[in-house]
Amino acid sequence: MTSEVIASTSSKARQLNAEEIAEIEHEMTLYPDKKAVGLEALKIVQKHQGWVSDESLLGIAKYLDLPAADLEGVATFFNLVFRQPVGDNVILFCDSVSCWIMGCENMKSHIKDTLGIDYGETTEDGKFTLIPVPCLGDCDRAPVMMVGEELHRNLTPDSIDEIVKNVRSK
């Protein structure tokens, strides 16, 4: 075991804030046990903190009385739970088959050339993180990608530039 892992498991749990707790408590009314709320809590914390740090994960485990290792197993299984910091805007880039046929590789190259990031990387200004995502289910308007909660269709290099410009100017 590396010293980093030991450090992370021994680090202190973060006290969840009141908003996070209120939302987690609401989820508790929808499911018959706490384990089911674990994933919901991870998503809630991520919504508020941007990502799920070790301290947050331990905080959730403590609050829900779940084994931290179990919760970590869940957190690392699901690709929309971010266990590393991400930029302000996560680009979920569809690279599945219909988008591939319609030229998504050129779009990805364009993102790489203009934003300077590959999969799993964040721009230096912290504005964008690029992540591949399985088929986004909008294949008749491929290629597509999501930026935050917005879905963008029929991508071209020009439309990508426009999307980036709009997000940056917000």
Place this chain on the structure above:
Amino acid sequence: MVSNPLTKNIDMSRGPLDIAGYESADGYQSLKTIAKGLNSVDVLQQVKDSGLKGRGGAGFPTGLKWSFVPSGDGAPVQKYLVVNADEMEPGTFKDRLLMEGDPHLLIEGMVIAAFTIQASKAYIFLRGEYVVAEKALKHAIAEAEAKGYLGKDILGTGFDLDIVVHTSAGRYICGEETALLNALEGKRANPRAKPPFPQVSGLWGKPTIVNNVETICNLPGIITYGVDWYHGLTKGSDHGTKLFGISGKVKTPGCWELPLGLPIRQVIEEYGGGMQDGLELRAFLPGGGSTDFMLPEHLDIALDYDEVAKVGSRLATGTMIILDDKTCPVGMIGNLMKFFAHESCGFCTPCRDGLPWVDTIFRELEAGRGSEKDLQILHEHVDYLGPGRTFCALAPGAAAPLGSGLKIFKEDFERHISGKCCPYKK
């Protein structure tokens, strides 16, 4: 009579109908029909008689699936209905349309399904990226609750139902029904051993039915307009209408509700507008990424579950992916293999180790470093990843385009090796 029961209220140039608009278009009529005196046995019989088959991919008869749920005095009190709205099959974009376009139809169908199996709680397992659908569904559920179509003693039937929208956090494997149940329970989404089947022991060990969005959306029409009407919809041997989609380089890709049984040619040419100028149809996957390739010689086959199965493929999700003659088939299959390798849950060895090996070989072929030995290994994996070798249907799904593609595109594979590059790259 209504000929497009799934999409009659959908107009994507506006938002979905609100509950008043939905009610005035025969919405929630089926619940009133049930409230007038149908019991769960009656409804089950109607769904069985309708011949409805599951629209999620497997095509299993819906009524038969429901009939496995224990009922009567000895049956568990708590049962669950789960709607599989985790649409992630490559090239599939139909459930999104239904949920964004007419969320009340799904909710009405869910009440019918839950009433039939007597489940008082239902979850919609929605993929997290479908944020528009999430908002539409939550809004529609609140409207339906306010009108008494959900909640306690629905329309005086004594039947209670609560619906929860659960948004997932990614992973294709969650579309496998037992993996989905584990995810809903807050566990890693590895599939479960079957038996026991979810109908007997599913969510939190209780009897559970998992149905696809489109399957559920068929139910209101069957109850409101009747089984005879439903049987009149089809042009083929399977009953009802279905959402069919086309993606790839056709002139007008899209998703349409059509009767089952139309010739494939008609759908591609009339609805898809035919191939883009300068391109020929090379092959197509008839129902998403987990199906066997079909060829131009199959264009006169009817889009029916059984007819497509006769030529060795599957209708599956009904969303076709078109391969044209200027796109590399090896690259296309390689893209699919990368997807399946990435989405393997890692539980069983053939899938966890086999798919990344296959993916690696495709990368080598693409880079011009492939060998005859690699082709041999790919052929072996069609068997290793096939049905019966793995814990769930993910790897057999990957083996479908791989196995059929190795046969159909043999020459293309050979050219990648002999030419030491992808011959489609200029």
